[in-house]
Amino acid sequence: MIVEKLVVGPFASNCYIVGSKSNKEGMIIDPGDEAKQILKRVKQLALDIKLIVLTHGHIDHTGALKEVREVTGAEVVIHADDAKSLKERSLSNLFGLLYPIPPPPDRLLKGGDSIDIGDLHFLVLHTPGHTPGGVCLLGQGVVFSGDTLFNYGVGRTDLPGGSYSQLMNSIQTKLMTLPDNTVVYPGHGPDTTIGAERRDNPFLHG
Numbered sequence: 001m002i003v004e005k006l007v008v009g010p011f012a013s014n015c016y017i018v019g020s021k022s023n024k025e026g027m028i029i030d031p032g033d034e035a036k037q038i039l040k041r042v043k044q045l046a047l048d049i050k051l052i053v054l055t056h057g058h059i060d061h062t063g064a065l066k067e068v069r070e071v072t073g074a075e076v077v078i079h080a081d082d083a084k085s086l087k088e089r090s091l092s093n094l095f096g097l098l099y100p101i102p103p104p105p106d107r108l109l110k111g112g113d114s115i116d117i118g119d120l121h122f123l124v125l126h127t128p129g130h131t132p133g134g135v136c137l138l139g140q141g142v143v144f145s146g147d148t149l150f151n152y153g154v155g156r157t158d159l160p161g162g163s164y165s166q167l168m169n170s171i172q173t174k175l176m177t178l179p180d181n182t183v184v185y186p187g188h189g190p191d192t193t194i195g196a197e198r199r200d201n202p203f204l205h206g
Helices: 035-045 063-074 079-085 090-094 166-177 196-200
Strands: 002-008 011-019 025-029 048-053 077-078 107-109 114-117 120-126 137-138 142-146 182-186
Touching: 002 035, 011 035, 011 182, 025 035, 025 114, 035 063, 048 063, 048 114, 077 079, 077 196, 120 166
Parallel strands: 025 048, 048 077, 077 107, 142 182
Antiparallel strands: 002 011, 011 025, 114 120, 120 137, 137 142
């Protein structure tokens, strides 16, 4: 499996380019900003991007969506409960950011759905709390955790639709049940593992 992380935009969001080594199919997770940088790396990796997966609808994870989709022609997927946030300007206005309104999603996700890229298979985990439709992608011994779980941190819950109790329930029931050696690729910051977070994440030991 190919996993490339690009740190993009003013919020230092992690955009992931994930691909199958066997047939060079790929997906982009959270194209938050800097579309040209993302597309340049896709070209260098010689990947055929089939999917653009949004872990949630916040602008720092979707800002480059319009341009990336136009160039790749890839299918855009997001959880049903976050789809409407793609059209809303409230967060971008709040932070003084202007991005083109992205196209509507091609497919709405729900928990338990599968995402298949070449010989790679991922399970959609619905993990509300940071947003109502936040998701994580689990497969190949890794989990792309969006803004649900970070390296020694958790997602903020003070924005519209956030819920701290929901977030902590999502982490405990969907992520802390995974093996310790599961690699966590979060929406911001460095990689970690489930085991490291289980042991040392201060939010999980309150």
